Amino acid sequence: MKVLIFEPTRYPREAEIKNDLTELQKIVDGYIEAVTLSEGVVMICNEEGKYRDDLIPNRPLRNADGKIVDIICGTFIVCGVSGEDFTGLTEEQARAWKTRFI
Numbered sequence: 831m832k833v834l835i836f837e838p839t840r841y842p843r844e845a846e847i848k849n850d851l852t853e854l855q856k857i858v859d860g861y862i863e864a865v866t867l868s869e870g871v872v873m874i875c876n877e878e879g880k881y882r883d884d885l886i887p888n889r890p891l892r893n894a895d896g897k898i899v900d901i902i903c904g905t906f907i908v909c910g911v912s913g914e915d916f917t918g919l920t921e922e923q924a925r926a927w928k929t930r931f932i
Contacts, residue, residue, distance in 0.1 A: 831918035834908040834927055838888040842908075842928050849916055858905055859885065864916075871923055872911045879903035889931040 831849045834842045835857060847853050854862050854874055863877035879885050885904030893899050908927045910917035919927070 831909060831916065832924065833919060834924060835905065836889060836902075836908065836931060837905045838886045842931065844924060844928075847907075854907065854916075857907055860904075864911070865891075866911075867908065867927070870910055870912070871908065871919070871927065872916070873902070873906050873908050874916070875902050875906035876904045 831847060833845055833847055835845050836842045847857070851862070858874060858876040858879075860876040860878055860882075862874050865873045865875065867873050876882070876885060880901070880903050882903070888902045888904060888906065890898040891900040891902060908919070910919050910923060
């Protein structure tokens with residue numbers, strides 16, 4: 831599936847990955863947590879990210895007013911979602927989210 835991978839201190843990159851729990855855990859370096867970003871789009875991050883000293887701060891999460899409400903630590907993935915299933919991003923979603931966290 832087509833995703834965006836956001837690594838700390840790097841620009842996001844598009845990648846084709848397997849829609850597989852082991853693959854997702856490998857990318858985020860641990861157990862995954864899915865956070866809804868918008869209709870049909872989720873962020874997959876390490877659920878213990880803020881508690882691990884080895885995962886550095888990556889990107890802020892902002893509310894609709896632009897206020898920082900959280901900081902994501904470690905590498906995270908942005909992908910599509912349909913029901914309870916992760917899906918690939920459309921071209922339009924990839925373009926929109928590539929610049930969202932910069």
